[in-house]
Amino acid sequence: MLVPVNLKLRWFAIYAGFGLLLSLIITAVLTQVATRQIEEQVGTSLAHVAEQMAHQLEEGMFERLRDLQTAAKLIEVPETGAQQERLEQLIQALYSSYENYAWLGITSADGEVLISSNNVLEGADVSARPWFQGAMQNPYFIGDVHGALLLESILNPDGAEPLRFVDVAVPLKRPDGSIWGVLGSHLNWAWVQELERVAKRGLLDLPAAEIIIVSSEGQVLLGPKVNDDGRLQLRLSEAVARQGHGLQQWPDGAEYVVGLAVTRERQVYKGPEWQVWVREPATEAFKPVRELRWQAVWIGLAVALCFAGIGWLSAGRIARPYADISSKLEHEVASRTEELRRTNEKLERLATTDSLTGLLNRRALIKQAKQLRKRADRHGQDIAVVMIDLDNFKKVNDSYGHSVGDKVLKKLAKLAGKLVREVDIVARSGGEEFTLVLDGSDEKNAKAVTQRLAKQLREAEFSADGETFTVTLSAGVASWSSDQEFEIVLDKADELLYEAKEKGRDCVVAAFESESNTKEAD
Numbered sequence: 001m002l003v004p005v006n007l008k009l010r011w012f013a014i015y016a017g018f019g020l021l022l023s024l025i026i027t028a029v030l031t032q033v034a035t036r037q038i039e040e041q042v043g044t045s046l047a048h049v050a051e052q053m054a055h056q057l058e059e060g061m062f063e064r065l066r067d068l069q070t071a072a073k074l075i076e077v078p079e080t081g082a083q084q085e086r087l088e089q090l091i092q093a094l095y096s097s098y099e100n101y102a103w104l105g106i107t108s109a110d111g112e113v114l115i116s117s118n119n120v121l122e123g124a125d126v127s128a129r130p131w132f133q134g135a136m137q138n139p140y141f142i143g144d145v146h147g148a149l150l151l152e153s154i155l156n157p158d159g160a161e162p163l164r165f166v167d168v169a170v171p172l173k174r175p176d177g178s179i180w181g182v183l184g185s186h187l188n189w190a191w192v193q194e195l196e197r198v199a200k201r202g203l204l205d206l207p208a209a210e211i212i213i214v215s216s217e218g219q220v221l222l223g224p225k226v227n228d229d230g231r232l233q234l235r236l237s238e239a240v241a242r243q244g245h246g247l248q249q250w251p252d253g254a255e256y257v258v259g260l261a262v263t264r265e266r267q268v269y270k271g272p273e274w275q276v277w278v279r280e281p282a283t284e285a286f287k288p289v290r291e292l293r294w295q296a297v298w299i300g301l302a303v304a305l306c307f308a309g310i311g312w313l314s315a316g317r318i319a320r321p322y323a324d325i326s327s328k329l330e331h332e333v334a335s336r337t338e339e340l341r342r343t344n345e346k347l348e349r350l351a352t353t354d355s356l357t358g359l360l361n362r363r364a365l366i367k368q369a370k371q372l373r374k375r376a377d378r379h380g381q382d383i384a385v386v387m388i389d390l391d392n393f394k395k396v397n398d399s400y401g402h403s404v405g406d407k408v409l410k411k412l413a414k415l416a417g418k419l420v421r422e423v424d425i426v427a428r429s430g431g432e433e434f435t436l437v438l439d440g441s442d443e444k445n446a447k448a449v450t451q452r453l454a455k456q457l458r459e460a461e462f463s464a465d466g467e468t469f470t471v472t473l474s475a476g477v478a479s480w481s482s483d484q485e486f487e488i489v490l491d492k493a494d495e496l497l498y499e500a501k502e503k504g505r506d507c508v509v510a511a512f513e514s515e516s517n518t519k520e521a522d
């Protein structure tokens with residue numbers, strides 16, 4: 001048995017759908033896992049670089065502070081020209097020891113610059129500068145990044161990129177602990193840019209990564225411009241707040257994978273609290289995920305096609321039993337339906353026909369006679385009804401047996417069936433009673449037909465128990481007018497039959513010649 005194409009196609013579609021679904025699930029899971037892994041890996045690297053950078057910033061400032069604190073211990077109030085000269089040499093030596101000192105100087109307690117690197121600003125009043133005031137009131141001062149005020153024109157005569165400094169300053173004390181001056185320094189911000197260059201070497205795998213340093217006031221000190229006012233204010237994402245790295249939305253709406261570190265306080269040193277951000281655009285960071293997703297989609301499609309192929313090939317084997325069953329079922333249903341139709345026909349026949357003669361029974365006679373009446377009315381035709389009864393039939397039964405009597409009944413049925421036309425009705429309306437309904441016949445015609453039937457019966461010879469015998473019939477013929485109920489006409493024909501019996505049997509009496517009619521006429 002061949003598997004229908006329809007069934008194969010369904011099987012193909014089921015397998016393809018299943019393969020596709022499986023691939024989609026695998027792709028979704030793979031993508032999610034890869035996204036998480038990349039977010040974790042990239043985030044951890046960025047956080048590591050941020051930590052390094054923050055550490056180096058702290059180190060850098062702490063070393064400068066230590067330089068100044070060490071030098072401060074060697075510095076006494078210059079009272080002689082020789083002491084003055086020695087201090088100038090000390091400042092110059094300190095200045096030369098570190099390339100990112102933009103300026104170093106010693107002030108008096110009232111803020112006058114006494115000695116300075118390259119004699120810059122000597123004699124100037126710096127008493128209003130925060131670094132001077134900070135060092136006069138605290139063990140040390142480390143300030144946030146600021147632009148140059150007094151030094152800009154001296155140190156940056158070309159007016160290139162404005163200079164920015166970080167200030168470090170310590171008080172100068174006499175042996176009794178009283179403050180007589182301040183040792184201050186301006187660190188060139190270029191120092192941090194150098195740190196950034198070094199840190200970026202650790203980000204070679206992430207070329208789009210950027211480093212951003214934000215001051216404790218939210219001012220961007222280093223990195224790309226994020227806002228017109230140069231400030232960065234972010235609501236930390238849950239991941240970044242918890243672990244210092246993860247996905248973070250930027251004020252422009254773009255998403256970045258970031259690492260965040262904050263410069264920390266040390267035991268002997270408290271510097272500014274700077275945030276060090278290292279960020280990589282999420283679109284760049286997750287590029288490998290997108291590539292992986294496409295690969296997974298293609299592989300998934302291939303898998304789905306393979307599944308579909310297997311489905312197509314196996315459809316024959318798997319679906320054949322179902323197809324066989326289905327065909328057997330169809331066959332079974334068809335034969336059962338035919339059987340049922342035949343049984344119904346049989347039941348209908350049994351309900352409408354007489355089993356002995358095959359003629360219509362009384363119930364069917366009444367139904368069909370009424371239909372005939374309607375048809376005849378439409379064509380304006382007469383109908384005649386004939387009631388026939390075998391004469392002395394009881395004797396036949398009694399003399400030759402019931403089966404012989406049956407043969408007589410069948411014979412009469414056969415003769416009557418042959419004699420009338422197809423449109424006419426022949427029925428066995430009772431035990432040995434028959435009814436004819438003759439379409440298009442008046443009483444005369446009907447009587448003639450009945451007489452022919454009586455003659456044929458009379459001439460028929462029956463044999464039983466080595467004897468032969470004949471049978472006669474009596475009949476009543478009545479016309480059926482359209483306003484009459486059929487049952488009334490039957491009664492009328494029955495009366496006429498009775499009259500025929502009365503007349504001595506083997507006789508046909510029609511209504512027009514009936515004695516009762518004649519009497520009524522009289």
Ligand SMILES: Nc1nc2c(ncn2[C@@H]2O[C@H](COP(=O)(O)OP(=O)(O)OP(=O)(O)O)[C@@H](O)[C@H]2O)c(=O)[nH]1
Nearest residue numbers: 389390391392393394395397402403405406431432
């Ligand atoms: N063999 C046979 N006899 C039947 C059948 N139906 C009815 N009969 C018999 O028909 C006979 C009818 O008898 P009656 O009604 O006395 O009438 P009759 O002997 O024909 O006499 P009249 O009608 O007066 O001429 C009875 O003996 C019934 O048993 C049948 O199907 N087969």
